[in-house]
Amino acid sequence: MKETMLAAVYRGPNDIRVEEVPIPEIGPDEILLKVINAHICGTDLRILHGQHRKYPEGTVRIPGHEVVGVIEAVGENITKYSPGERVFVAPNMGEGDSRETISGNNNLDPNYRAIGINLDGAFAEFMRIPADAIRQGNVMKLGDDEDPAIAALIEPLACVLRGQNAVNVRSADVVVVMGAGPIGMMHMLLAKARGAAAVIVSEPAANRRAQALELGADYVIDPINEDLKELVERVSNRRGADVIITAAPSKAAQESALKIAAIGGRINLFGGLPKDDPYIRFDSNLVHYKELIVTGTTACSTYDCLQAADLVRSGTIKLDGMVTSRYPLSEVKAAFAAAEDGNNLRVSLKP
Secondary structure (H helix, E strand, O other), X not given: OOOEEEEEEEEEOXXXXXXXXXXXXXOOOOEEEEEEEEEEOHHHHHXXXXXXXXXXXXXXXXXXXXXXXXXXXXOOOOOOOOOOOEEEEOOXXXXXXXXXXXXXXXXXXXXXXXXXXXXOOOOEOEEEEOHHHHHOOOEEEOOOXXXXXXXXXXXXXXXXXXXXXHOOOOOOOEEEEEOOOHHHHHHHHHHHHOOOOEEEEEOOOHHHHHHHHHHOOOEEEOOOOOOHHHHHHHHOOOOOEEEEEEOOOOHHHHHHHHHHEEEEEEEEEOOOOOOOOOOOOOOHHHHHHHOOEEEEOOOOOHHHHHHHHHHHHHOOOOOOOOEEEEEEHHHHHHHHHHHOOOOOOEEEEEO
């Protein structure tokens, strides 16, 4: 086996380079993965621009955490996995004895580790899977007939699932999804799969609205030039939205969510705001008198990924339209540009 590989290496804000680097060495309790597909997500874009807290000044690291690959080699103590098996890898690992990890919320562990975040990740030909990931069940086997580009979407779908579980999206709900980027689209698809009576997608960009309709949204609206509240009241028989998910980092979206919620409505503040401007005007009387539930969720646990994998594998949710561009690793800069051009949903790198 050769000793070096190609990898996309972060070397500072807006500086990601394709370089020849050593193939990772694995220990007796680790796995070497040959990467098939690794997607670029919003977190990776923040990393590229130097806006991620786990990438402080001076960091040199390989990003990438939405990944499917084939096991290339296993350590001598590994018995559950074998070379040649195709697997999805959930990225987050908690400390084994922490309350968060024990409760199934390893993504909330204050000392969490994550592939592509504070460990080298998947934008490379090969990736090391740490022993903790294997012990905590992060490595999930896939069938040979499963599209690896779709399977790599299990991680963002798990984040979406976590958000919807927090507000208990259920049949007969009128659901409003604010934002029609890739995460908003997944929220729309999942709400439809969970039996929502109607899903309204609120999105200023015309091309995104068109994509949402194509993927199955019941209604789309431009919240800047059209009246979202009027549409919600018409669709809900003047009740208001049962569930609102703010799937974009928008203060205006978060503030308006309270106004369009039904009595007893549930709101998930899914998209985080910029760290230097995180405050909104919050009418607590609306929460009080409507008995609203306002929640937030972040990232996903390994258990969320396990559930998301079952949803994809069973065909409960169809993600075929989500991967809109594919690039070789050698064209990583073009791939990142496509990922933030406002037209693509998920851009996949194929090392």
